[in-house]
Amino acid sequence: MSNPKLTTLDSIYIPVKERTKSMNWFLQHFDLIVEGDHLKIGSTELFFLETMDETTTNFTTSAWQQEEKHYEMPAFCFRTENLRQLHEKLINGNVRVTEVISHSWFEEFDFYDLDNNKFKVWRPSEA
Numbered sequence: 001m002s003n004p005k006l007t008t009l010d011s012i013y014i015p016v017k018e019r020t021k022s023m024n025w026f027l028q029h030f031d032l033i034v035e036g037d038h039l040k041i042g043s044t045e046l047f048f049l050e051t052m053d054e055t056t057t058n059f060t061t062s063a064w065q066q067e068e069k070h071y072e073m074p075a076f077c078f079r080t081e082n083l084r085q086l087h088e089k090l091i092n093g094n095v096r097v098t099e100v101i102s103h104s105w106f107e108e109f110d111f112y113d114l115d116n117n118k119f120k121v122w123r124p125s126e127a
Contacts, residue, residue: 015051016115022048025114058118077120083107
């Protein structure tokens with residue numbers, strides 16, 4: 001009998017105001033695959049669900065950056081191989097992004113979708 005454990009992240013549910021508009025926005029800015037009523041990043045499915053209240057996937061924490069007591073944390077972090085190129089593409093597409101931050105072993109930036117959901121993008125630094 002196999003060990004009862006989680007094996008992968010299957011789906012992400014993103015709250016949005018207009019499902020079709022949000023899906024098209026993600027298709028415009030990222031190289032994603034359309035699969036039926038959702039998009040795919042690798043084997044992970046992205047579902048865009050219209051919310052009935054004013055909510056995002058973001059939450060506030062003081063546990064991420066020491067200098068910020070009220071850091072707006074994204075619930076999801078994507079990985080890319082071409083972080084700087086993606087950052088530039090999003091800027092050119094008028095997407096709200098933060099500056100690229102370089103750490104000792106990785107680089108990161110954040111972006112916001114049409115509904116103010118915040119997402120983090122990162123990649124390991126080259127050796």
